[in-house]
Amino acid sequence: KQEVTxxxxxxxxxxxxxxxxxxxxxxxxxxxxxxxxxxxxxGLTSLLLIQSSQREQTSxxxxxxxxxSSGRSTLYIAASQPGDSATYLCAxxxxxxxxxxxxxxxxxxxxxxxx
Amino acid sequence: GAVVxxxxxxxxxxxxxxxxxxxxxxxxxxxxMFWYRQFPKQSLMLMATxxxxxxxxxxxxxxxxxxxxNHASLTLSTLTVTxxxxxxxxxxxxxxxxxxxxxxxxxxxxxxxxxx
Numbered sequence: 001k002q003e004v005t006x007x008x009x010x011x012x013x014x015x016x017x018x019x020x021x022x023x024x025x026x027x028x029x030x031x032x033x034x035x036x037x038x039x040x041x042x043g044l045t046s047l048l049l050i051q052s053s054q055r056e057q058t059s060x061x062x063x064x065x066x067x068x069s070s071g072r073s074t075l076y077i078a079a080s081q082p083g084d085s086a087t088y089l090c091a092x093x094x095x096x097x098x099x100x101x102x103x104x105x106x107x108x109x110x111x112x113x114x115x
Numbered sequence: 116g117a118v119v120x121x122x123x124x125x126x127x128x129x130x131x132x133x134x135x136x137x138x139x140x141x142x143x144x145x146x147x148m149f150w151y152r153q154f155p156k157q158s159l160m161l162m163a164t165x166x167x168x169x170x171x172x173x174x175x176x177x178x179x180x181x182x183x184x185n186h187a188s189l190t191l192s193t194l195t196v197t198x199x200x201x202x203x204x205x206x207x208x209x210x211x212x213x214x215x216x217x218x219x220x221x222x223x224x225x226x227x228x229x230x231x
Contacts (some may be wrong), residue, residue: 034219043208044222065229103220
Protein backbone atom coordinates (compact mmCIF):
# COMPACT_ATOMS: atom_id res chain seq x y z
CA LYS A 1 0.00 0.00 0.00
CA GLN A 2 1.41 3.38 -1.00
CA GLU A 3 2.30 5.74 1.85
CA VAL A 4 3.28 9.37 1.43
CA THR A 5 5.23 11.23 4.10
CA UNK A 6 5.91 14.92 4.25
CA UNK A 7 8.62 16.56 6.29
CA UNK A 8 8.53 18.89 8.12
CA UNK A 9 4.96 18.92 9.41
CA UNK A 10 5.23 22.66 10.02
CA UNK A 11 7.68 25.35 8.99
CA UNK A 12 7.91 29.01 9.93
CA UNK A 13 10.26 31.31 8.02
CA UNK A 14 10.86 35.04 7.60
CA UNK A 15 9.75 36.70 4.40
CA UNK A 16 12.23 36.47 1.55
CA UNK A 17 13.76 33.17 2.57
CA UNK A 18 14.15 30.29 0.12
CA UNK A 19 12.77 27.03 1.43
CA UNK A 20 12.40 23.34 0.62
CA UNK A 21 9.53 21.04 1.44
CA UNK A 22 10.12 17.31 1.32
CA UNK A 23 7.91 14.44 0.23
CA UNK A 24 8.69 10.73 0.19
CA UNK A 25 6.66 7.78 -1.04
CA UNK A 26 7.10 4.08 -0.35
CA UNK A 27 6.22 2.58 -3.74
CA UNK A 28 8.28 4.02 -6.58
CA UNK A 29 5.92 2.71 -9.26
CA UNK A 30 4.05 5.96 -9.65
CA UNK A 31 2.26 7.48 -12.63
CA UNK A 32 2.77 11.05 -11.53
CA UNK A 33 3.21 13.29 -8.52
CA UNK A 34 1.43 16.53 -7.70
CA UNK A 35 1.98 19.34 -5.28
CA UNK A 36 -1.07 21.18 -4.00
CA UNK A 37 -1.73 24.19 -1.84
CA UNK A 38 -4.59 24.24 0.67
CA UNK A 39 -5.69 27.40 2.44
CA UNK A 40 -7.54 27.01 5.78
CA UNK A 41 -11.05 25.62 5.32
CA UNK A 42 -10.65 25.53 1.57
CA GLY A 43 -10.16 23.02 -1.21
CA LEU A 44 -6.93 22.30 -3.03
CA THR A 45 -5.14 24.28 -5.70
CA SER A 46 -2.84 22.31 -7.97
CA LEU A 47 0.62 23.85 -8.11
CA LEU A 48 2.76 21.47 -10.12
CA LEU A 49 2.34 18.05 -11.71
CA ILE A 50 5.37 15.93 -12.55
CA GLN A 51 4.98 12.91 -14.80
CA SER A 52 6.95 9.82 -13.81
CA SER A 53 9.30 10.33 -16.77
CA GLN A 54 10.14 13.90 -15.74
CA ARG A 55 12.63 15.09 -13.18
CA GLU A 56 11.31 18.56 -12.45
CA GLN A 57 8.68 21.17 -13.17
CA THR A 58 8.80 24.92 -12.63
CA SER A 59 6.12 27.55 -12.24
CA UNK A 60 7.17 31.04 -11.24
CA UNK A 61 8.89 30.89 -7.85
CA UNK A 62 8.09 27.21 -7.45
CA UNK A 63 10.23 24.31 -8.56
CA UNK A 64 9.38 20.69 -7.91
CA UNK A 65 11.81 17.84 -8.43
CA UNK A 66 11.18 14.13 -8.62
CA UNK A 67 13.57 11.26 -7.95
CA UNK A 68 11.30 8.35 -8.68
CA SER A 69 13.79 5.59 -7.95
CA SER A 70 14.46 6.85 -4.44
CA GLY A 71 10.84 7.78 -3.81
CA ARG A 72 11.44 11.44 -3.15
CA SER A 73 10.20 14.82 -4.30
CA THR A 74 11.01 18.32 -3.16
CA LEU A 75 9.15 21.58 -3.58
CA TYR A 76 11.42 24.60 -3.65
CA ILE A 77 9.89 28.01 -3.00
CA ALA A 78 12.08 30.98 -3.82
CA ALA A 79 11.85 34.37 -2.13
CA SER A 80 8.93 33.36 0.09
CA GLN A 81 6.11 35.83 0.72
CA PRO A 82 3.44 36.02 3.45
CA GLY A 83 0.88 35.08 0.80
CA ASP A 84 2.64 31.73 0.45
CA SER A 85 1.41 30.79 3.92
CA ALA A 86 -0.74 27.66 3.54
CA THR A 87 -0.60 23.90 3.85
CA TYR A 88 1.31 22.23 1.03
CA LEU A 89 0.26 18.71 0.11
CA CYS A 90 2.12 16.15 -1.91
CA ALA A 91 0.19 13.38 -3.66
CA UNK A 92 1.04 10.51 -5.97
CA UNK A 93 -0.92 8.43 -8.43
CA UNK A 94 0.20 4.81 -8.53
CA UNK A 95 1.05 3.22 -11.83
CA UNK A 96 -1.51 0.50 -11.27
CA UNK A 97 -2.57 0.29 -14.88
CA UNK A 98 -6.22 0.57 -13.89
CA UNK A 99 -8.78 2.77 -15.55
CA UNK A 100 -9.07 5.13 -12.60
CA UNK A 101 -6.12 6.94 -11.15
CA UNK A 102 -6.30 7.58 -7.41
CA UNK A 103 -4.30 10.17 -5.49
CA UNK A 104 -2.59 9.18 -2.26
CA UNK A 105 -1.88 12.24 -0.13
CA UNK A 106 0.63 13.08 2.54
CA UNK A 107 -0.47 14.93 5.67
CA UNK A 108 0.99 18.17 4.41
CA UNK A 109 3.45 20.81 5.56
CA UNK A 110 1.96 23.87 7.22
CA UNK A 111 4.02 26.84 6.03
CA UNK A 112 3.96 30.21 7.74
CA UNK A 113 5.87 33.08 6.17
CA UNK A 114 6.30 35.95 8.60
CA UNK A 115 6.43 39.55 7.35
CA GLY B 116 -10.33 27.33 -16.68
CA ALA B 117 -11.08 23.98 -15.02
CA VAL B 118 -13.29 25.30 -12.24
CA VAL B 119 -15.06 22.95 -9.85
CA UNK B 120 -17.89 24.27 -7.72
CA UNK B 121 -18.94 22.48 -4.55
CA UNK B 122 -22.12 23.29 -2.66
CA UNK B 123 -22.93 23.87 0.13
CA UNK B 124 -19.74 25.11 1.74
CA UNK B 125 -21.00 24.43 5.24
CA UNK B 126 -23.77 22.35 6.73
CA UNK B 127 -24.86 22.06 10.34
CA UNK B 128 -27.67 19.63 11.04
CA UNK B 129 -29.12 17.25 13.57
CA UNK B 130 -28.18 13.62 13.92
CA UNK B 131 -30.28 11.39 11.67
CA UNK B 132 -30.57 13.91 8.87
CA UNK B 133 -29.49 13.07 5.33
CA UNK B 134 -27.26 15.65 3.66
CA UNK B 135 -26.57 16.06 -0.06
CA UNK B 136 -23.41 17.71 -1.37
CA UNK B 137 -23.10 18.74 -5.01
CA UNK B 138 -19.95 18.90 -7.10
CA UNK B 139 -20.07 20.59 -10.49
CA UNK B 140 -17.47 21.09 -13.16
CA UNK B 141 -18.29 24.50 -14.60
CA UNK B 142 -16.21 24.71 -17.73
CA UNK B 143 -15.19 21.19 -18.64
CA UNK B 144 -16.64 17.71 -18.87
CA UNK B 145 -15.62 15.62 -15.91
CA UNK B 146 -15.02 12.05 -17.01
CA UNK B 147 -14.21 11.06 -13.47
CA MET B 148 -15.09 12.58 -10.12
CA PHE B 149 -13.54 11.74 -6.77
CA TRP B 150 -14.86 12.24 -3.25
CA TYR B 151 -12.49 12.73 -0.33
CA ARG B 152 -12.84 13.16 3.40
CA GLN B 153 -10.38 15.10 5.51
CA PHE B 154 -10.22 15.03 9.31
CA PRO B 155 -8.34 17.82 11.15
CA LYS B 156 -4.58 17.68 10.57
CA GLN B 157 -4.94 14.51 8.53
CA SER B 158 -4.46 13.59 4.91
CA LEU B 159 -7.26 13.64 2.41
CA MET B 160 -8.65 10.13 2.27
CA LEU B 161 -10.32 8.95 -0.91
CA MET B 162 -13.82 7.68 -0.29
CA ALA B 163 -14.98 6.77 -3.78
CA THR B 164 -14.42 7.28 -7.48
CA UNK B 165 -17.25 7.76 -9.92
CA UNK B 166 -17.41 7.72 -13.70
CA UNK B 167 -20.32 9.33 -15.48
CA UNK B 168 -23.17 6.88 -15.94
CA UNK B 169 -21.53 4.13 -13.88
CA UNK B 170 -21.77 2.99 -10.29
CA UNK B 171 -19.20 4.49 -7.97
CA UNK B 172 -16.21 2.48 -6.81
CA UNK B 173 -15.83 2.73 -3.05
CA UNK B 174 -12.61 2.45 -1.08
CA UNK B 175 -12.23 -0.23 1.52
CA UNK B 176 -14.00 0.66 4.73
CA UNK B 177 -16.37 3.19 3.16
CA UNK B 178 -20.03 2.16 3.46
CA UNK B 179 -21.73 2.50 0.10
CA UNK B 180 -25.18 2.55 1.70
CA UNK B 181 -24.08 5.33 4.01
CA UNK B 182 -22.43 7.51 1.38
CA UNK B 183 -24.53 7.49 -1.77
CA UNK B 184 -22.82 8.80 -4.88
CA ASN B 185 -24.54 9.72 -8.11
CA HIS B 186 -22.67 10.86 -11.23
CA ALA B 187 -25.59 11.44 -13.55
CA SER B 188 -23.90 13.78 -16.02
CA LEU B 189 -20.46 14.88 -17.15
CA THR B 190 -20.75 18.02 -15.05
CA LEU B 191 -22.44 16.90 -11.83
CA SER B 192 -21.80 14.41 -9.07
CA THR B 193 -23.57 14.27 -5.73
CA LEU B 194 -22.64 12.74 -2.39
CA THR B 195 -25.47 12.02 0.03
CA VAL B 196 -24.58 11.25 3.63
CA THR B 197 -27.55 9.24 4.82
CA UNK B 198 -28.74 9.28 8.44
CA UNK B 199 -25.71 11.32 9.46
CA UNK B 200 -24.21 10.91 12.92
CA UNK B 201 -21.68 13.07 14.80
CA UNK B 202 -18.83 10.79 13.71
CA UNK B 203 -19.62 11.74 10.09
CA UNK B 204 -18.65 15.34 10.86
CA UNK B 205 -15.71 16.13 8.60
CA UNK B 206 -14.51 18.17 5.65
CA UNK B 207 -15.67 16.61 2.37
CA UNK B 208 -13.92 17.59 -0.86
CA UNK B 209 -14.68 16.59 -4.43
CA UNK B 210 -12.41 16.69 -7.42
CA UNK B 211 -12.98 16.27 -11.14
CA UNK B 212 -10.79 15.19 -13.98
CA UNK B 213 -11.43 15.37 -17.71
CA UNK B 214 -9.07 12.58 -18.53
CA UNK B 215 -7.02 9.75 -17.19
CA UNK B 216 -4.16 9.95 -14.72
CA UNK B 217 -2.14 12.24 -16.93
CA UNK B 218 -4.65 15.02 -16.41
CA UNK B 219 -4.76 16.95 -13.12
CA UNK B 220 -7.64 16.63 -10.72
CA UNK B 221 -9.36 19.94 -10.05
CA UNK B 222 -10.77 20.38 -6.59
CA UNK B 223 -13.82 22.05 -5.18
CA UNK B 224 -13.62 24.28 -2.11
CA UNK B 225 -14.96 21.58 0.17
CA UNK B 226 -17.96 21.21 2.45
CA UNK B 227 -17.66 21.42 6.23
CA UNK B 228 -20.24 19.02 7.64
CA UNK B 229 -21.12 19.30 11.33
CA UNK B 230 -23.61 16.86 12.81
CA UNK B 231 -25.00 17.81 16.21
